[in-house]
Amino acid sequence: MNEKKESVYFENIQYHILRNLNKAKASIKICVAWITWDVYAPHLKKLAERGVRVEIIYNNDSKNIRANVLEDIGGIRLIPINARKYSSLMHNKFCIIDDSLLITGSFNWSRTAESHFENIVILQNHFTLINDFNHEFEDLLHYFESYKNKIKILCNSTEDGNKHPCRSHAYHVGVIGAPSGIHETSTVYVWKICNVYKHAEKLSTSHEVFLNSNLLGIGDDLEEEEIYDKNSMHETFKRERNKIQKIRRHFKNRHNINIHAVGFAGMTNQNEYHKGYESAEYALQMMWIDMYYRKTIPYEIHEWDSDDIEEVIQEALSSAY
Known part of the structure; x- marks a missing residue:
């Protein structure tokens, strides 16, 4: 017992x-x-x-x-x-x-x-x-x-009229568009995002089938589940660790990029928007962040953080239609 x-x-x-x-x-x-x-x-x-x-x-x-x-x-x-x-x-x-x-x-x-x-x-x-x-x-x-084995990633973006690149630390984010059609086709982007100024550079794009269910398990064990005993805990833990490795391998194989976070573009004020109180507000919302970047990458990057982030979000949203 x-x-x-x-x-x-x-x-x-x-x-x-x-x-x-x-x-x-x-x-x-x-x-x-x-x-x-x-x-x-x-x-x-x-x-x-x-x-x-x-x-x-x-x-x-x-x-x-x-x-x-x-x-x-x-x-x-x-x-x-x-x-x-x-x-x-x-x-x-x-x-x-x-x-x-x-x-x-x-x-x-x-x-x-x-x-x-x-x-x-x-x-x-x-x-x-x-x-x-x-x-x-x-x-x-x-x-x-x-x-x-750290590898420093730097932002190469330049501001208008400035010839010198930003050179702030950056990270790679996989942004997954909403699935559509009977094959749940998703457009996946990989962006390099600047940590300080939120510059963004698109590195890669792919079209995936059944990505959410096969790779991320959306609606499965990304949600909190009750663990009743040690054996079920071990099974859950093994499944969750395997998922992390699958995410890393997938982006390395498909995009030839070491991924640091995976997220999607989503509305952050659904209740207020649907009640007519506020205009829709969107953010890049992370589903997974690599441990090494957990204190660097925020769980939400808002569209107002920079013009580049607004472009990232709008492109992800438009890919769902």
């Missing part, structure tokens, strides 16, 4: 973390900014010797220099994260034990945090939430790999 349980602690937090870690039977995923390794490493080493698979994501800085005490120990994987800049610091504090218990809260696993006013929440068998945290863990792994 997968009964849900919840508990919260404001004192003796380190004790409660260690107590639950030592109950692990199969796996531990730790994603914590800073860790006092001389406290936690002996426990994690013993757990690994018992056959528990331990993965640890942490910030790659001087505060975590003692992480090397767990290097080259079988069953333990260390993943130091390098921030691109201070504002993108990996500041998570969560742990997943046996894919059935989640520890999260404000508490860094550091000795100094013991004297602060902190908290942790421990959730047992909350599989929908655990699924979300598993995605965050995998996304951070992808972020780390992307950082090591």
